[in-house]
Amino acid sequence: MNSGQTVTSTWRNALRYLPFVALAVSALVALWQSYRAHRTVRETHPPAELNLPKTVPHVSIIVPVRNEEATIDVCVASLLRQDYPDFDVTLIDDGSSDATPHLLAAWVRRDQRVQVHRVDQLPDGWAGKSHALHTGVTLTCGEWLLFTDADTCHAPQTLRLMVGHALGQQDDLLSTRMTLMTLSGPFMPLFMSITEILLAHRMTPAEVRNPASSCAFAFGQYILLRRAAYLATGGYAAANMHMTSIEDLALAIHFKQHRQRIELVNGRGLITNRQWTTWKSFRQGWERGTYGELIRSHIPLVSLPGGLAFIAYGLLPPAVLLHALYAGKVRRFSTLLAGIVLLAQIDAKRCFDREYDLAFPWSLGASVGWVTCGILLLDVGRLMLTGRGANWKGRQLVLFPGVSSVV
Structure with missing residues (x-):
């Protein structure tokens, strides 16, 4: 086997294990998300009913x-x-x-x-x-x-x-x-x-x-x-x-x-x-906040790899489970990891869905939510690369390194 064949074989083996590595990383992320979601809800208390002073501040x-x-x-x-x-x-x-x-x-x-x-x-x-x-x-x-x-x-x-x-x-x-x-x-x-x-x-x-x-x-x-x-x-x-x-x-x-x-x-x-209340207002509102946060953090182009990562995070677990179900090829550890990711995603979403009085079936759409998030993040990257900026209530917000203006 010559050196070219060796390199090809090495890459082929690496690609073969890539989905497994992605699932393992996704499992760690999903479990961490679930922990942080439960902690956030647990630490969020209502305002204490304290007596006001006789002379209250204006x-x-x-x-x-x-x-x-x-x-x-x-x-x-x-x-x-x-x-x-x-x-x-x-x-x-x-x-x-x-x-x-x-x-x-x-x-x-x-x-x-x-x-x-x-x-x-x-x-x-x-x-x-x-x-x-x-x-x-x-x-x-x-x-x-x-x-x-x-x-x-x-x-x-x-x-x-x-x-x-x-x-x-x-x-x-x-x-x-x-x-x-x-x-x-x-x-x-x-x-x-x-x-x-x-x-x-x-x-x-x-x-x-x-x-x-x-x-x-x-x-x-x-x-x-x-x-x-x-x-x-x-x-x-x-x-x-x-x-x-x-x-x-x-x-x-x-x-x-x-x-x-x-x-x-x-x-x-x-x-x-x-x-x-509409898809348009939802997209514009989310992109406005994300656009501004990425600029504030000085990491504007992270939206491109970030968007792809969110899409993979949402699609990979159900894809692995569906493949195991319909193709009849069950790789036990990969299937187990996919199940852990999906359940942890649902659990984290359920933590906050309860706070919004949403029925349980909405929590089952966690994967769809992550894919949607990824698509919107990619669109933010498009707005940055093209210099178009985010639109909010008829105003165009353009914020890029070295450029700051509101039209």
Whole structure:
């Protein structure tokens, strides 16, 4: 056998064992995901029911709004029903072109606690939501600030519980995890928990609370923070914060870097959120966040190998099991590994599906969720390579090494 034949034989043997190696790695990843998912759910506690002081701090609620005619009335009505005694609501109209401005004007006439400020032109060097939130900070005077989204609905006790918890725990930033979402269509129930699993990879609530840990996270649907802490860190006015398209994560990391105390609590029963009701809005929302996170992490092109890895992770286990079932060729160890991967994927997804009140059959679609995630990640890579950027609410976000602009 000559050297060429030896090399060919070596490659052939390596390729023969590649599926087995991929299954073994997938099994380790899936078991780790299952462990992290259970730990995340276990560590996510509801806000403690603590007594408020006699003189409560004034809270300024800031809601960035852009073309939210379908949801804004429900949101504002729920905010004004809060049983907390001292707050106001500032609505930042970020250039809405639908009926939103008329709806906002009606709320100003209806309740003196509401004010509206319209941003007609986004300044150069700013992302829309970051600018809207910072504008709201400059227009208000509350000792505490609440950043919340226009597609949320708040139970009456939410602000009282959250402020009481933040004061009792001496938090500088308090956010909610596992907000009950309205999951419309087939994509959100299949995919939402996959996002939660990916987040559990990077942090758990206990790690976020730990001052010694660099782990930080916040969910943009509900971020309660001390004004003094926001101003001390520079908030979105800091030079590296203007352009962030993942304003919630960026703010949490920014606070943690400045040694501010961050905490996540369970928002179930307190806040509901309606978003991504169509495939288009789902894809754009997911790609916007992923696009911004990859740029922030300085690893933009990881989306290409990452997307392929997610697709393989979703397809390989069921493919091996189906091959064993229909071809009658059962390689016991490979089949066992495939079964372990599939069961662990389902278990991890089920952890979060229960939090969203999803029936068990949705958890069986874990593999489909991972494949969908991979396809979307590849599409993010396409947006980066072509320089097209991610689209969100009519604005084109283009962020590539050396280039930063919002159109």
